[in-house]
Amino acid sequence: xxxxxxxxxxxxxxxxxxxxxxxxxxxxxxxxxxxxxxxxxxxxxxxxxxxxxxxxxxxxxxxxxxxxxxxxxxxxxxxxxxxxxxxxxxxxxxxxxxxxxxxxxxxxxx
Amino acid sequence: xxxxxxxxxxxxxxxxxxxxxxxxxxxxxxxxxxxxxxxxxxxxxxxxxxxxxxxxxxxxxxxxxxxxxxxxxxxxxxxxxxxxxxxxxxxxxxxxxxxxxxxxxxxxxxxx
Numbered sequence: 001x002x003x004x005x006x007x008x009x010x011x012x013x014x015x016x017x018x019x020x021x022x023x024x025x026x027x028x029x030x031x032x033x034x035x036x037x038x039x040x041x042x043x044x045x046x047x048x049x050x051x052x053x054x055x056x057x058x059x060x061x062x063x064x065x066x067x068x069x070x071x072x073x074x075x076x077x078x079x080x081x082x083x084x085x086x087x088x089x090x091x092x093x094x095x096x097x098x099x100x101x102x103x104x105x106x107x108x109x110x
Numbered sequence: 111x112x113x114x115x116x117x118x119x120x121x122x123x124x125x126x127x128x129x130x131x132x133x134x135x136x137x138x139x140x141x142x143x144x145x146x147x148x149x150x151x152x153x154x155x156x157x158x159x160x161x162x163x164x165x166x167x168x169x170x171x172x173x174x175x176x177x178x179x180x181x182x183x184x185x186x187x188x189x190x191x192x193x194x195x196x197x198x199x200x201x202x203x204x205x206x207x208x209x210x211x212x213x214x215x216x217x218x219x220x221x222x
Contacts, residue, residue, distance in 0.1 A: 004152075032209055043200055043213040044153070088152070090211075096141075096160070097168070098211055100152040 002027045004091050006101035013108055019076040021104050023089030026070070032092035033065055033072045038103065039085045048074060079108045113137070114214035116201050121219045123188070123195065131186045131217045133201030141204040142184040143211065146170060146197045153200065159184055188219065196221045 003026040013019045021035075032051055036044035050056045050063040050072065062075040072091075076083055086103040093099055114135045123129045133142065141160045145153040155168030159178040173192025178184055188195045198218050202211040 008150075034210065036213075043216045046210055046212060049208065049210055092209060096209070097155055097158065098143075098153075102150065102152040 002091075002093055002099050004089055004099050004101040006087075006089050006104045008102060009105040010107045011104055013079050013106070015079060015081060015108055015110050017079050017108075019079045019083065019106055019108070021074040021076075021087050021089075021106065023072045023074075023101055024070055025072070025089075025091045025099070027091065027093055027099075028067075028070060029094055030067075030070075030091045033063070034090040034092075034098070035061075035063060035072075035074045036088040036090060037083075037085045038088055044088055076106075079106075081108050081110055084108050114201060114203055114212060116199075116214040116217050118217060119215065121217055123219060123221050125221060126190045128187055128189050129219070131188065131199055131201075131219070133184045133186065133214055134182055135184075135203045135214075136182060137203055137212070138181070138206075139203035140181070140206055142178070143202040143204070144168075144174075144176065144184070144186045145200045145202065147200060147216075148197050156186065156199075195219055 005024045035048040038044045048063040050065045056063045060077045064073045088103045089101040090098040117132045143158040144156040157176040159165035175187045201214040204211045
């Protein structure tokens with residue numbers, strides 16, 4: 001059974017701080033990794049994709065991938081209250097399907 | 111204006127009825143997907159289609175059916191055989207080059 005694990009949270013951080021969201025996966029052969037943001041009652045929105053080891057930065061977001069440790073993370077710098085949402089980690093398996101974690105709820109307080 | 115549309119936004123169904131959820135995309139994506147999301151759970155794959163006139167069962171296909179007669183359209187029918195259909199249903203399509211999936215706004219189905 002291929003699995004993607006996330007801490008459900010909530011992760012509470014003050015405005016302006018760095019939020020660190022973590023995800024582990026079981027399929028060592030996975031090659032593509034994605035972070036989605038989902039506001040309450042809305043559909044998931046793709047915010048980051050990462051395919052190779054290391055860091056990938058896009059604005060205030062940085063995705064980090066370590067395939068040896070089967071670990072992917074998302075850092076949000078200068079967190080804003082508008083970042084409060086559930087963040088879903090997804091991993092593409094070798095049959096071209098995405099396996100989703102259950103998400104981490106982030107709360108950014110003023 | 112390119113994107114993925116789903117209709118209706120809210121749907122109420124009586125027990126024993128079949129209902130069809132619409133999903134349309136004008137992004138020229140080959141692959142399309144249907145997911146179900148329940149409170150506190152991750153997204154679970156119902157059906158997916160990588161090309162017109164072909165589709166495969168996902169992890170929870172029982173009680174659902176799909177068709178893919180056109181590239182743009184991937185409707186999902188929730189049949190009376192689905193014992194617990196109340197959920198948030200999400201349609202997605204995947205970019206042809208980068209394997210990124212994008213979601214429509216979703217349909218919230220409630221069985222009365």
